[in-house]
Amino acid sequence: MTAKSEQTRQLVIDTALGMFRERGFEKTTMRAIAQEASISLGSAYYYFESKDDLVQELYSRIQLEHRATAINAIRTESSLSKRLQAVFAAGFTVMEPYHDFGTAFLQTAISPSNTASPFHEASSDSREDAIELFRLALDGASPATPASLRQDLPELLWLGYMALVFFWVNDRSENQYRSKALANGIAPLITRLLTLAKLPIARKVVEDAVSLIRKARS
Amino acid sequence: MTAKSEQTRQLVIDTALGMFRERGFEKTTMRAIAQEASISLGSAYYYFESKDDLVQELYSRIQLEHRATAINAIRTESSLSKRLQAVFAAGFTVMEPYHDFGTAFLQTAISPSNTASPFHEASSDSREDAIELFRLALDGASPATPASLRQDLPELLWLGYMALVFFWVNDRSENQYRSKALANGIAPLITRLLTLAKLPIARKVVEDAVSLIRKARS
Numbered sequence: 048m049t050a051k052s053e054q055t056r057q058l059v060i061d062t063a064l065g066m067f068r069e070r071g072f073e074k075t076t077m078r079a080i081a082q083e084a085s086i087s088l089g090s091a092y093y094y095f096e097s098k099d100d101l102v103q104e105l106y107s108r109i110q111l112e113h114r115a116t117a118i119n120a121i122r123t124e125s126s127l128s129k130r131l132q133a134v135f136a137a138g139f140t141v142m143e144p145y146h147d148f149g150t151a152f153l154q155t156a157i158s159p160s161n162t163a164s165p166f167h168e169a170s171s172d173s174r175e176d177a178i179e180l181f182r183l184a185l186d187g188a189s190p191a192t193p194a195s196l197r198q199d200l201p202e203l204l205w206l207g208y209m210a211l212v213f214f215w216v217n218d219r220s221e222n223q224y225r226s227k228a229l230a231n232g233i234a235p236l237i238t239r240l241l242t243l244a245k246l247p248i249a250r251k252v253v254e255d256a257v258s259l260i261r262k263a264r265s
Numbered sequence: 266m267t268a269k270s271e272q273t274r275q276l277v278i279d280t281a282l283g284m285f286r287e288r289g290f291e292k293t294t295m296r297a298i299a300q301e302a303s304i305s306l307g308s309a310y311y312y313f314e315s316k317d318d319l320v321q322e323l324y325s326r327i328q329l330e331h332r333a334t335a336i337n338a339i340r341t342e343s344s345l346s347k348r349l350q351a352v353f354a355a356g357f358t359v360m361e362p363y364h365d366f367g368t369a370f371l372q373t374a375i376s377p378s379n380t381a382s383p384f385h386e387a388s389s390d391s392r393e394d395a396i397e398l399f400r401l402a403l404d405g406a407s408p409a410t411p412a413s414l415r416q417d418l419p420e421l422l423w424l425g426y427m428a429l430v431f432f433w434v435n436d437r438s439e440n441q442y443r444s445k446a447l448a449n450g451i452a453p454l455i456t457r458l459l460t461l462a463k464l465p466i467a468r469k470v471v472e473d474a475v476s477l478i479r480k481a482r483s
Binding site: 210225229230240248252 | 300447454
């Protein structure tokens, strides 16, 4: 892509995201985006086949910002609870401007055949990045992750975080304080459950859970 | 409602559900439903304001069938694992005819402001019924539910079941065998986790988890 066309592509994205925030997702058509960006409709479609593609772009941007916002806390904190709280909080912070169109976003994202779905193959880079963020949070943290969970826990945490995001999208409390309180409470619980998972009495059930998850995913 | 109008209402529902299954959700308009049922469009709208209302009706029917299909296993089995397996399997059985339009159903159901959402107030009767089914499965089962979890576990199991349904909707394996294998594997894991939850060492973390969940919900 030339510098000029990369610039136009960025213009389409910025315009679209601004309009999603201000007018809502439903009301923002590709035509309106092109008009607002002062480019032709054909040009807009050249970069993005549909609004769904723009949602995927948003998903990938949010992911990058999420990492950038959370990484400092991960590097300077060793407590796993505090690291997880920081990762959850950073996620809410970067998603905040989009809360009002969260439902439309979810509806687009939830369809497994939709490329914007976090579960779709086309999103695998963003998803891998998101899972990687949880891997970073676990690496070198205290307490250490039990060996049996080291490989799978980042993805499980990411799935749990997706559930938190679902809660957040549906959260009508002021500034989504409930979601934030829930995330802050869940982080230390995860840490304590990990400590329990290391006990001999829990080992077998943890192993069986891991093998079940692997089978479901494969 | 008179017998005649109840009959028409049922006709609209049966026609709509049949069309959802055969033509798909998107393509089935209120107009097409009215035509197929040989009633006026106004008459169709008299009973249901929108397709979303019909989705809620479907949700409530599935719920009733789910209970009817699962209740026998609950009554004749005492093993909690087997009861849970039966409840999950019954759910998949009654939802099976709708698998192909599961995504459209989810998209309608996921919006918190949508009356068809299982999380919406308008669905609270169906949701209560669904949670009640898990309460029945726990009552008198072996092993017994720890006292600290007795009040909240039915709802937690229902939430877990919603996650399974989400997996099932996205499941492209033949006859959704992956979802079925996952459900069959999860049931005994739940039972074993409950046994662990009774240990003194786990008591505090279980209590804290319960109080966090109650706070998030209130």
